[in-house]
Amino acid sequence: QVDEILVAVQFRDNGRFPVQELLECKLNGITVIGVSTFFEREMSQIRVNSLNPNWLVFGGGFDQSGLRTAIKRIFDLASSVMLLMLTLPFMLITALCIYLEDRAPILYRQERIGLDGQPFTIYKFRSMRRDAESSGKPQWAAENDTRITRVGKIIRQLRLDELPQIFNVLKGEMSLVGPRPEREFFVKQLCVEIPYYNLRHSVKPGITGWAQVRYQYGSSVEDSLQKLQYDLYYVKNNSLFLDIIILIDTVLVVLTGKGSR
Template structure:
């Protein structure tokens, strides 16, 4: 097996990133000044462009080290790389513009700079994605392995082994288990690597085998052995990771926090608790909603008039829903049913062939046109473009007693569309399945995840057979 040294890999990454950036510079220069596709008036010599391109390249490398772009990413998803690429090259480009302003380089082509940043980001993403795929394939074939020893052959250790076995592309290989209470696995777990000895044999195993990481998967009652285990691992220069015995009670992504100098386990990692993520999502909501309202205003005006003509009563329908932090707000829709007692509409579930619907209402509900006024809710800050769908307080009180973790959805703003809806969970579908999809979205939010949901909403169409 070929085991790569992380420092060597980092040096390779830095060198190739530097070369890639310079190649993108040359490609941009050719596109602008030699391809013949663009009009150009070049009064600045090539060596000046090359100087600033080199400055930019080294600045991107230094900034990459500063924001952790070159830290180990074996366990990271590719979306993490994309985010870091935008951060590194976005900030580096702003720095380049600042330096050009200070140096009074007023004749550098602005069109070239625009081409350079676009080509650079696209090229870097393509190159990093290719590297990621190559590493996945090499690891599946047995190269670039990291060897793991699991302490504890109980349910926690076995669960970790099974999870690791499902991801061979990560390049981890379990050498075996150490356990004080078992010498071999039960018959149904014979597919797992063997139990090599007891916890007291750890020192011998670290000396005899190549071990990169030791995973502590022991029960809470064995906590007295943790100090011995950690000391042995640190003496051997091996990384130690702990899986808490109560992990099955925690959500998918808990994280460590710090309060008054003491470590705390935050049982639910919500990316949108971060101020930068909140601002990014809110800015996108405002811009996206404004353009949707602008584009669909003729449709909304036509629907407004049609409702007034075909059915007595207001064209808009407002209904109380529960939103962020369990605060209620009025959500707006185009009215699709005959006017009724508000108390009735707040406590009745819409069913197939509901007699309360108008003829026009059936059409606008099935095509989701009735949802368009909710973009005004987004502008007002009550909702987001993407998020869990809000529910009426009457039903919230019922669901929170029957559906585990139902109230978790109120940690973020509700949305017009969401991960559950794009997976067909809308209308008369399982509430439990919806909540599981909503929680997955909340714990795994990224800006690109929002874009993916919006694209799926558009490409799958707005017509929904479950929208009664």
């Protein structure tokens, strides 16, 4: 007995593609799905090479409904206020440790690309030396990066360096959950090398995201491609339930140290 048919080839109008047979199967209660739908369901990601331009142009693509956006904003505000009260003691201790090791500045401000490709200033606790980019050129973070301070290594592992971004959420520039915002330098590079990269800017960037809990920490174009496919899944399927799942998974990632660098 057949319950489902997976179609793993592109549609071809040459008389050899069994459209009629597949239609009969579907009318008889057998599920017929394409490979892109299969990967989305089984891998929780959307493969870039399977995206259909016609769907993006005429089918709404990754458009966000007003109701979904409003619910997400209310959840962000309520959760951020609560999270700020809970983490304030840890933020004060983190600030003191940074100052004792490497003096000021304690906070790190940097321009990132957010919703609809608009730039904004992100806040983080400084985890690298003050001269980390003395060359003037942005650099990918590397494994065992020598620019990271001793305190920085700890707060990165515990994700404490991201806590100041709660204020970005309160200002409406970020969400608790969403694709991580990148610097304009890297966005321009990745838009050239990765198709549909800009689609991740269809929602607000987040402090944590689906890619962060599903994929290892990456520092290359190939890693960015893999993370994009998780980001696109989130952009298409984001909901309050999925946000809660990601926040729970983020806590587990912090406790295990997985993905931190």
